[in-house]
Amino acid sequence: MDFQDLVDTPRKIKTLVGTIAFLVAFPVYFAIMPSLIGETGPGGFSSSSGSWSVAFEENIVSLSETVNLEDGETHESIFEVLESDSSVSIGFVEIVVSCNDNDDPGPGFTDSADGNSDLSGVSGDFSDQSASGNCGGGDSGFSMRWDVTPNYSGEGYEVEGTSISEIESQWDDGGFGIGEWVVGITADISSPPGPVIGDIVDSDEDFDITWNVVYYELVITPVFDIA
Numbered sequence: 001m002d003f004q005d006l007v008d009t010p011r012k013i014k015t016l017v018g019t020i021a022f023l024v025a026f027p028v029y030f031a032i033m034p035s036l037i038g039e040t041g042p043g044g045f046s047s048s049s050g051s052w053s054v055a056f057e058e059n060i061v062s063l064s065e066t067v068n069l070e071d072g073e074t075h076e077s078i079f080e081v082l083e084s085d086s087s088v089s090i091g092f093v094e095i096v097v098s099c100n101d102n103d104d105p106g107p108g109f110t111d112s113a114d115g116n117s118d119l120s121g122v123s124g125d126f127s128d129q130s131a132s133g134n135c136g137g138g139d140s141g142f143s144m145r146w147d148v149t150p151n152y153s154g155e156g157y158e159v160e161g162t163s164i165s166e167i168e169s170q171w172d173d174g175g176f177g178i179g180e181w182v183v184g185i186t187a188d189i190s191s192p193p194g195p196v197i198g199d200i201v202d203s204d205e206d207f208d209i210t211w212n213v214v215y216y217e218l219v220i221t222p223v224f225d226i227a
């Protein structure tokens with residue numbers, strides 16, 4: 001096939017022009033690509049300073065259960081946090097326990113609960129927490145929260161004079177927080193004396209338990225000042 005065969009119809013000319021354009025564009029494309037995907041190290045896109053908008057795309061996984069406890073009884077609530085994609089980090093893990101004691105005929109004798117965590121089955125170095133709360137009034141029950149990514153808020157922001165890799169290293173869960181999060185909840189039931197001696201007016205309480213793990217992906221986009 002000589003050159004004449006390649007260009008003897010308009011269709012062949014178009015194909016040839018397209019092929020040449022691609023052959024020219026191809027090396028240019030691959031020359032630019034590394035700096036676009038930010039894998040070139042110093043001098044690349046990811047380490048260059050600039051103005052960035054940082055956002056957190058969150059995905060919350062929850063577990064809820066309700067348990068009924070008698071005085072002094074303990075329920076171990078277990079929340080299994082699973083590993084995600086490498087691009088996904090854990091912001092925080094929390095447990096919220098609520099209760100509302102309306103078993104007593106008058107004021108006082110409000111039930112309460114204590115919580116104690118056991119994080120021995122969780123990867124990373126998290127401090128155990130204790131909390132307690134009354135089952136009544138405006139602020140019933142108790143909650144606990146552990147930041148797996150330090151100082152995680154999920155609030156987006158803009159930042160200047162830093163690089164993508166610096167932002168990424170700031171928001172990092174270190175691969176921790178995976179495993180079994182356990183909190184033991186112990187009820188303290190308070191009951192007024194019954195009309196008949198030995199009668200118990202209030203013998204138990206319901207506790208609503210909700211666990212949340214907030215996963216997030218960082219979304220970093222350049223900010224261009226248009227003068």
Ligand SMILES: [Ca+2]
Pocket residue numbers: 101103104109110111189190191202
């Ligand atoms: Ca009570």
Ligand SMILES: [Ca+2]
Pocket residue numbers: 101102103111189202203204205
């Ligand atoms: Ca009760």
